[in-house]
Amino acid sequence: MPNASNEWSSELVPVNDRTDAWEDVLSQSYRDWQVPQRLPATFYAHVKHHHFAGAGIVETICDPCVGERTRGQVRRDDELYVGVQLTTGGRERFRIGDSGVEVASGDLVVWTTNQVVKFEVLERLHKVTLMIPWSLMRERLPERKTPPSGGKIESRTGVGSLLAVHLLALSNQIGSLDETVQGSVSRSTLELLGIALSGQQPAATFDASAATLRRVQDFILRHLHEEDLNPARIAEANNISLRYLHMLFQRSDLTVSGYVLNSRLHMCKQALTDPAFHRLQVSEIAFRWGFNSVSHFCRTFKERYGLSPGDMRRSALRTSLNGVSE
Template identity: 45%
Template sequence: MEWSIDHAPIEGRIDATEAILKDSFQRWSLSSPAKPAAFQAKLRRHELAGASLVCTVTGACVEQSPPGHSSFDDEFCLGLQLNLSGRVQLQQWDTPICEGDMFLWRTDQRQDYEVLERTHSVSLMIPWKLMREHLPGRKQPPAACRIDSHTGVGSLLSQHLMGLAKEIGAVPPSAHVALCRMVIGLLDIALPEPESTTRFTTMAALRERALAYIAQHFQEDDLSPARIAAAHGISLRYLHALFAQGDTTVVGHILESRLQACWRTLV
């Protein structure tokens, strides 16, 4: 689904933007310093295996939303948002969200959100019910927070979101579940402590399966990261992300397993 404010009557542009944001995020109340004819807003939304990928371009404005829910029910959503350009200010943080920054927000909490300049962002709206399905060990939803998008797993997560925003239209629906699972797994690890529940995550379980696969096949000459990734139905980048939290790489673990086998043979 694609929408542009250009399709709305000039005097009804704020109301039209509020309506489209409600359909894609939650109920918002907008005000803009610009004249209605000058206000800018565009939105593109794709469904992704129970989640929604939403790309927006918004001109300077003030947005407010009341909490959508008071309890953690199946309608409550988490919004993972990456700012591609522009600056926004959220009331709970002293410094603005700038280009390349990423944060997590929740539809059950009040949002006071000021777009300081024309902003382009991509958001993944994840129902709490869906997150629980992929991360059964997580008993409580994560708190709203800023996520480091420039290093480590946070960098992988931001790159993945940007890739989805660019290529989602060309991705076959059969791959949507795997892509959604990958984002949720990366998000769980990228959350600041103590929010991360790494030992219980899908990624941790996949890492254990990959280690078991290496233990079973390390003596085979054609064992490679690409083969391991294919055997588990994940991308090569995701496989490397599984090992990023450990003390060795995929190739390093294969070599170590072979060396240990040689040592046991010699002694």
């Protein structure tokens, strides 16, 4: 008899209901989770959940999003599970307790449901997760007295590599795997996992807010040339709330708009002092880096650098010529 499975797609859910539906699917697949930020209308996800000899195998594809398992949800949960995730595409960041890991294609990560966990999908993610009740794991691996700590398993070499290949093959074949052999396959899987856990890498402490701020700043620098680069658009593009975006920038000396303006002024200054841009007019440089008013650009440039754009260019040219003459 083929293995039973459940399948879900965001495409079957009205746009306004997708955040709640996604939260429900996460909770059905990985124990209780919450989605703290509303999903964009373009959000896509597909989940297939297979039942596997008392455990579960969850195949997930999803766009960037955030989810968290709070302290309250941990306290209310009456059964401990161990999650073993193989990422097959995309990038995701985990915060597990006070520590964190970032995973990409080919990485294996372990987490447990008795810890506060937060995930952030950074780019469209493809993953396979084995969800194992701790009671089952303890029964099959009696030498392991405590659940594994959260973190990576080395998956490029050794037993970790074998486990990664095994999980991928298992996810591909689980739909046709007869129930009569599932127990044997489950035992082999857990024995392989037990060996691989001995080489588990500890999760490094990291500052999730600082990492998100760097990601947002990178986005801003890539889109400086676009006139509509405002806080609302920046927040939506990075799947965070507008309020959280402003909170991130409270860590620095600049507001969101101030960071955008300073970055544009800096790029314009570089262009004005670079001979490669000598043929461009001041207005062309201003428009190239997202300013839509030449007078506003000239005023703010002089306030920032003490020289008008034209004077900055002439000063750089004189310095260059003097250097050549010497």
